[in-house]
Amino acid sequence: MSRILVIGAGGVGVITALSLWLKKESDVSLVVRSDYDRVLKHGYTIESCDYGRLEGWRPHHIYSSVEDAASAADNQGYNYIVVTTKNIIDGPVNSRVSNIIRPVLEKNKELHGPQLTTHILLVQNGIDIEKEIWAEFPREQYRYTVLSGIQLIGSTKIGSGHISQVGQDHLSCGAFDPQDAAAIQAANDFVRMYSNEGQNFVEFDPRVRYSRWKKLLYNAAINTSTALVGLDVPRCLEFGVNKKSTEIEVFHPAMREIIAIAASEGIIIEEEFITMFTEITRKKVFKPSMCVDCEKGQLMELEVILGNPIRIAKRNGVATPTLSILYNLLVLVQAKLKERKGLLKFDEKTATLVDE
Amino acid sequence: MSRILVIGAGGVGVITALSLWLKKESDVSLVVRSDYDRVLKHGYTIESCDYGRLEGWRPHHIYSSVEDAASAADNQGYNYIVVTTKNIIDGPVNSRVSNIIRPVLEKNKELHGPQLTTHILLVQNGIDIEKEIWAEFPREQYRYTVLSGIQLIGSTKIGSGHISQVGQDHLSCGAFDPQDAAAIQAANDFVRMYSNEGQNFVEFDPRVRYSRWKKLLYNAAINTSTALVGLDVPRCLEFGVNKKSTEIEVFHPAMREIIAIAASEGIIIEEEFITMFTEITRKKVFKPSMCVDCEKGQLMELEVILGNPIRIAKRNGVATPTLSILYNLLVLVQAKLKERKGLLKFDEKTATLVDE
Incomplete structure (x- = not known):
């Protein structure tokens, strides 16, 4: 069973974690920064046009930081990192995607070396967002693929531990590098693990760019x-x-x-x-x-x-x-x-x- | 002695009235809307880089509306209307320049017919601002000239009845219609009545456009x-x-x-x-x-x-x-x-x- 770490617990991240959890084909961890104590104790309140109303929902694991998620990985590492944070490349250094995911990539490498490929799925806006990862993590040293997620979803965190989703979740997912067979396979696998038929709408994207x-x-x-x-x-x-x-x-x-x-x-x-x-x-x-x-x-x-x-x-x-x-x-x-x-x-x- | 009505009692209007009043060559009326009661009772407090500090200053006459200024004109009318309000042609109808000055033009016409030429000086920003007046007041029916004032002045109303002027008053004044001899004469007269040598800086502008x-x-x-x-x-x-x-x-x-x-x-x-x-x-x-x-x-x-x-x-x-x-x-x-x-x-x- 794939181990998936979702980073970013806003309207997008929580529904992403929920969709994977409901499908029951993966083990879902979520990094929850500002709401951690509230969610640990009471779970999430979610009003979702796709999944109805949930009270006290939690994914399999929650962590208050990416560092905690990496070190608490039970020596197993993660197969997928799903990044749903905003992508502010001119913002503070520690908010850049490469720095956000670094603890997990390092831990995976330490635990498994070349035996484990980390699939990094960027569910984020914009153009050329994958290049930072290629630049920061040399392929000779790290084993990973970079996947693109484009999501249309009207989902918002309306209060602490409280998510309201008003638009059906549409996610298209593919490989940034169209020559990368492992990435294409990983994207297809993710689509399968994420898709809840009749509820959300997920598809493999053969033309990411x-x-x-x-x-x-x-x-x-x-x-x-x-x-x-x-x-x-x-x-x-x-x-x-x-x-x-x-x-x-x-x-x-x-x-x-x-x-x-x-x-x-x-x-x-x-x-x-x-x-x-x-x-x-x-x-x-x-x-x-x-x-x-x-x-x-x-x-x-x-x-x-x-x-x-x-x-x-x-x-x-x-x-x-x-x-x-x-x-x-x-x-x-x-x-x-x-x-x-x-x-x-x-x-x-x-x-x-x-x-x- | 010319009778001058200044409309608009912000940072620009008050210093305009003060400059004319100090020169003692005109009879100065000011329309003060929001601060009327305060100014009637206590006058203005002015800190001016051109004129120093004044306490309790008032021009010769103050009125709370243009209508009052027009009807209180002692059957004399006004020679000049100086408009220092903002010029918002897409704003409420009653805030347009032609409607603001109309009571004075009508009263002047009623009192003096063609004997009195009303000189309308627009100390306002922008291009083509004179055309509204030409369109609204046909020359066969009203006797007037339209003058252009361009002012550089760092003057602000910082409280009720309280004006702070930090930049020297530079005013250039001319005729919108360069063929209009009466307007050119009126602009030159205004420059003379407004100029306080060594304090403000005023000049006739031969090239208004x-x-x-x-x-x-x-x-x-x-x-x-x-x-x-x-x-x-x-x-x-x-x-x-x-x-x-x-x-x-x-x-x-x-x-x-x-x-x-x-x-x-x-x-x-x-x-x-x-x-x-x-x-x-x-x-x-x-x-x-x-x-x-x-x-x-x-x-x-x-x-x-x-x-x-x-x-x-x-x-x-x-x-x-x-x-x-x-x-x-x-x-x-x-x-x-x-x-x-x-x-x-x-x-x-x-x-x-x-x-x-």
Whole structure:
């Protein structure tokens, strides 16, 4: 039976752990940071459109840190690490994915050497998020695969130990490296262990990079814009000049630039998705993640959603007039959030950033 | 002796009234809305870098509304109306300049017919702000001139009846219509009545439209951007990628587009002002007006600063990729402010704007 460690106990992580637990084909551990005491004592309260209401639910094991999960692994290690935390590559060093998963990879290596392959599934937004792992863990020293998870799920932690899921869980899972047979096998196995027929919807994704660029149409154009103006998507659409300017002059041009960058990488995203992504959000009074993060004073996933695509565009000579302005304004908002969190300092007397 | 009515008793309006009063060449009335009772009883407390500290200061007359000022005019009328209020052409109808000044123009006409020319001085931001007055008051029916005032002054109302002025008052004043001899004369007269040598700095402006487009470099590019990100100018500059992206990728392209629009109107703004406007604000930890309005929940002067120039650009076939994105994002922020003030309604059930 596969041992799976889910890292991140927000709306996504808890439903991920629950879905695996219900299928009964794996041994499920969850890292619960802020709610640990509450969940240890009372378990989770979950209202799920997929699974109904659960009271006092717990996965097989819970830990208050990744270090604890690694060292408490009963000398068995983990077959899968599922990362559902936000991916803030410009945030504090210890919040980077490679540092988050390092204790488990090291422990697995110590326990099993090359006998155990660790499958690292990143259920996270953005482009090029796998490269940090490839760079930080040389293949000669660590035995692992990197899997991509793209999830659509309206699930939120609404209180301590309390999860509300209002949208059906759609997960597509595949291998970042399409040549990596072990990764493809691991992704297919995960799909099987995760799928609860008639409840959630899970599929193997044979074209991970295509799917990520496709989802980026939404994230790079719509998610980003809502963060700058602090409004849900229907308001953004209706508040435009003649109720049209937001889509015609902001969303659509931004999406067309993403399509052009993807094309420069050999990935063809069909134009029809421009309309599709605008239409599916038109009537949903819902603030996307970057808008919510910004309002909560939390760092946004700006670099994986917009910074990385723009850097690819620069490398490939693709013009991104719309995305660049959104990006350069959001870089300032991100810095404002960092200053509030004490992650950077600005000296008002000299009017300069203090380099540390 | 000229009778002058100053409308708007914020940091600008009060120092305007004081400057005229000190020169002793005019009879000065001030419309004081929110602070009326306080100022009637105790006068103003003013800390001014130009005039020192004043306690209990009042102009010759104060009124709580323009209507009162008009009807209390002792059958004499006013020679000048100086409008220092914000210019929100998309705001409530009664806050538009033409409606604000209407009682005085009507009263002047009733009292004196064509014998009295009313000089309307707009000390306000933006482009094409005079056209509303020309449209609303036909020249066959009303006798008036329209004058342009561009003011640089660090003056703020910091409490009820309490004004703090930290930057020397620089006012340039001219005729919107360069063919209008009466307007040119009136502007020169105003400069004389306003100038307190060695204290403020006042000059006749022979090229009003040039000056307004020039000031727009700052307002359309820098003021707007700070409103979107909620930061003062030095932070915007320092927080950019490599401390450079804000000026290179946002401020400068936006300013170049303003120069191009101005050129399409026959007005040549020198490129050197792009650097000048960036440099003069680099070390001043100061939030421009739109940023302050936005944070206070007040409507921004978006349409006169950015909407009007973009409409001119469309008419003249000038491309404005940078300004258009700034504008279309700020239109959403302005609508958010309007919704908060109850000036527009959004129905979350149908996810549509309620047309009234």
